[in-house]
Structures are given as C-alpha cells and as structure tokens.
Amino acid sequence: MGLNPSDRRTPMVNGSKNPEPVKVLWFIDTQWYEKSNRSFLDLAQSSLCPKCMEKLGKKRKKTASSEVLVAIKDCCSKLPDFVTARMPIMESVFRILLANGNRPMTAEDIGRELSEHRDGDNYAGSPQMLTRLLNSDHWYGFKKESSV
Ligand SMILES: [Zn+2]
Numbered sequence: 001m002g003l004n005p006s007d008r009r010t011p012m013v014n015g016s017k018n019p020e021p022v023k024v025l026w027f028i029d030t031q032w033y034e035k036s037n038r039s040f041l042d043l044a045q046s047s048l049c050p051k052c053m054e055k056l057g058k059k060r061k062k063t064a065s066s067e068v069l070v071a072i073k074d075c076c077s078k079l080p081d082f083v084t085a086r087m088p089i090m091e092s093v094f095r096i097l098l099a100n101g102n103r104p105m106t107a108e109d110i111g112r113e114l115s116e117h118r119d120g121d122n123y124a125g126s127p128q129m130l131t132r133l134l135n136s137d138h139w140y141g142f143k144k145e146s147s148v
Contacts, residue, residue: 022146025104026134028097029143030065040141044068047095049076072098083117090133092117094140104145107131 033040045068048056052071056063076082077099083092096113097105107127115125134142 023106024131024144024146025106026093026097026110026142026144027104028094028102029141030102032141032143036141038141041065041068043094043140044072044098047072047076047082047098049079049082052076069098069101073101083114085118089114089130090137090140090142093130093134093142097142107134 028040030040033043041063044065045053045056045063048068048071052075056067056071072095077095082099083095087095092114093110096110096117097103099113107130111125111127111130114130118125134144
C-alpha cells in the first residue's frame, strides 16, 4: 500500500548532506606506533620473506623502516603467499598497504587487491565491510585522510 519503509530512501549516514563525494584514503600511521609505544618496524618486518628477513637481520646497524618498506615493495610482496585467503583481513590490509609503499589508498582499491589475493572473495573485500573494520582497528594504526 505504498507504506513500505524501504520505499522511503532516507539517508542513514550521519551528516551526509554534503553532495561532494569525499574520497577517504587509508594509510598506516607510523607516528601512532610511537605514541602507542609500539614498533612499526617489528610489525612490518614480520611480513618480510625469509630471504629478506635474513638479509636485513644480518646487518650490523639498526634496520630502518624505509629499508623494510623497499624490500617488501620490490621483493616480498611479489611472492604468492604474501597475502593469502587464510590470513586475517586486517593483516592482509596491512600488507597490501606495505606492498604499495604505504601510499594512501581508498577502501575500494584495498578491497580490489584483497579479493585478488583471496581468490575472488568479494565479501571480505567490500568497501563497506573494510571501512567498518578499518574504523574499529586498534592494532595496525590505520588512519584515514580525506580528499575531495
Ligand atoms: Zn623479500
């Protein structure tokens, strides 16, 4: 009888009166690690392949985050098991951002790479789902920046 609530397309998003689409980009906030007394380097190093792990581990001086990022970008992220379907989603997102040199990415971009690595698992890679997970993360230091 035309009273179906789903017919009324009421926007449910808070304060979304702005007609401009705002692009939300996600990146890993390394400063957050410092503030939280955690080591970005340790976490990033855990995604190195065994070869790079050995190479960087053998160095006398302290490994820099930038060296780890370069190794991941140029080598480790190219290996097939860098991101797998068995891996927790947030770990996978962390690795995808590392693989791109921590370049800020939209949830759509991350989701696309995620489902490629997860054998086309589109549910895990849906932008809505990812945004929700990214917003509730307190472990990987994901941060968003907005650009119109
Ligand atoms: Zn490697």
